[in-house]
Amino acid sequence: MAEEEKKVPVWNQYSEEEKQALEALCTGYRKFLSTCKTERESVREAVKQAEAAGYRNLADVVAAGEKLQPGDKVYAVNMKKALALFNIGDEPLAQGMNILGAHIDTCRLDVKQNPLYEDGSLAYLDTHYYGGIKKYQWVTLPLAMHGVVAKKDGSVVEVCIGEEPGDPVFCVTDLLIHLSQEQMKKTGAKVVEGENLDVLVGNYPLKGKDKNAVKAGVLQLLKAQYGIEEDDFLSAELVLVPAGQARDLGFDRSMILAYGQDDRVCAYTSLVAMLETGHMRRTACCLLVDKEEIGSVGATGMQSHFFENTCAELLQACGEYHDIDLRRMLANCKMLSSDVSSAYDALYASAYDKKNVAYLGRGMVFNKFTGARGKSGSNDANAEYLAEIRRILDKHHVHFQLAELGKVDLGGGGTIAYIMSLYGMQVIDSGVGVLSMHAPWEATSKIDVYETKKGYTAFLLEA
Numbered sequence: 001m002a003e004e005e006k007k008v009p010v011w012n013q014y015s016e017e018e019k020q021a022l023e024a025l026c027t028g029y030r031k032f033l034s035t036c037k038t039e040r041e042s043v044r045e046a047v048k049q050a051e052a053a054g055y056r057n058l059a060d061v062v063a064a065g066e067k068l069q070p071g072d073k074v075y076a077v078n079m080k081k082a083l084a085l086f087n088i089g090d091e092p093l094a095q096g097m098n099i100l101g102a103h104i105d106t107c108r109l110d111v112k113q114n115p116l117y118e119d120g121s122l123a124y125l126d127t128h129y130y131g132g133i134k135k136y137q138w139v140t141l142p143l144a145m146h147g148v149v150a151k152k153d154g155s156v157v158e159v160c161i162g163e164e165p166g167d168p169v170f171c172v173t174d175l176l177i178h179l180s181q182e183q184m185k186k187t188g189a190k191v192v193e194g195e196n197l198d199v200l201v202g203n204y205p206l207k208g209k210d211k212n213a214v215k216a217g218v219l220q221l222l223k224a225q226y227g228i229e230e231d232d233f234l235s236a237e238l239v240l241v242p243a244g245q246a247r248d249l250g251f252d253r254s255m256i257l258a259y260g261q262d263d264r265v266c267a268y269t270s271l272v273a274m275l276e277t278g279h280m281r282r283t284a285c286c287l288l289v290d291k292e293e294i295g296s297v298g299a300t301g302m303q304s305h306f307f308e309n310t311c312a313e314l315l316q317a318c319g320e321y322h323d324i325d326l327r328r329m330l331a332n333c334k335m336l337s338s339d340v341s342s343a344y345d346a347l348y349a350s351a352y353d354k355k356n357v358a359y360l361g362r363g364m365v366f367n368k369f370t371g372a373r374g375k376s377g378s379n380d381a382n383a384e385y386l387a388e389i390r391r392i393l394d395k396h397h398v399h400f401q402l403a404e405l406g407k408v409d410l411g412g413g414g415t416i417a418y419i420m421s422l423y424g425m426q427v428i429d430s431g432v433g434v435l436s437m438h439a440p441w442e443a444t445s446k447i448d449v450y451e452t453k454k455g456y457t458a459f460l461l462e463a
Helices: 016-035 039-052 058-063 213-226 231-235 261-276 306-317 323-331 346-350 384-395 416-419 448-462
Strands: 073-078 082-087 098-103 110-120 121-129 143-150 154-161 201-202 236-244 247-249 255-258 284-289 333-340 365-368 400-402 426-431 440-445
Touching: 016 039, 016 255, 016 448, 039 073, 039 082, 039 143, 039 284, 058 073, 058 236, 058 247, 073 306, 073 384, 082 261, 098 261, 098 448, 110 143, 110 201, 110 213, 110 231, 121 213, 121 236, 143 231, 201 213, 231 236, 231 333, 231 416, 255 284, 255 346, 255 448, 261 284, 261 333, 261 426, 261 440, 261 448, 284 306, 306 323, 333 416, 333 448, 365 384, 384 426, 426 448, 440 448
Parallel strands: 098 284, 098 333, 333 426, 365 400
Antiparallel strands: 073 082, 082 284, 110 121, 110 236, 121 201, 143 154, 143 236, 247 255, 255 440, 365 426
């Protein structure tokens, strides 16, 4: 971006058509955030949109023995919690792909397997928090329950309570200020303990029940409304997330306030960019994965072999499979590890290096490296790759900024970039700046959402 353009606020450089496109994108994004608060919900919505855009299930293609051709669009789902989309290009797959990779898991409270208990005529669900959170931020908020309950007969009950206007909500209680003298002396890490993040779910005793009558009343309701027995919690995946819809933030509606923008802001913009691609010279890929917030572990995390196995299936379906071709394909890929970065907050200025931090409203963010302190656990992108990215973005008039997470010795974070770099591919972190990252409600700039989507589209076409 030319120096004179950099001095003009991004919004003031938009035409009326671009402003309308920005609002249209952000309207769809808010809807996605409001309805897709778990990995399963995100994958289901992404598949729905992909199929509407002409994508087919790769498993069906393989089962039919069909050979894929340039221009074909396919997807693969991993255990309903991760998704890979491919738009087959003209070049042989062994020459690599252009990949957008984001994660769709977010910080939350997970319901334990033996959760329901009664104490003091109150019924609670015991929880285990997921991801890195400030525990005190999760008390007294209206919470919604999302998830599934798998029963022994093979049926699966979907649960979503607390999102509709007439639904009940749940909450974690807090100690009243009048009795909290000792609590207030504790550090932020200890003021609310993890074992005290239990969710209040009932107070109405079941008539005729002498012991644990409130718990019995809750179980009766679950049985009547969902066919769920207490033992069914053993095979359930239930989570508590902030209830309510994503909203415009500020008098000027310039920002978005919502749960789970880390990293659904990059997942959504990657998905939209991917679905807009037409006939490609080089195969395009959008990868949405689970478990990043807890180390990318497990069968649905980036450390699993799902992506590698799916690439092997793709090569086979294109009639190109050989082990050396798979290795070449992975090594020749170029990737944007699509994840959020911290944005400058003037209320906490001492945490940032103002010369090397992202600012809301200044466009797409690139982190050459992440990690903690001495770049520990980081993928550090090559200078030549960053120069190529700069060329692409300038060609497509994408506003972008280079940043670090915060001051060197304060801490840091990681993404899936270092895992993908193990294949030898070029990877750099990119995405959207976020205020209040990992809090129940996070803030982003509409401008940054729009510019990031533009950048992802340019990368898929040009890299």
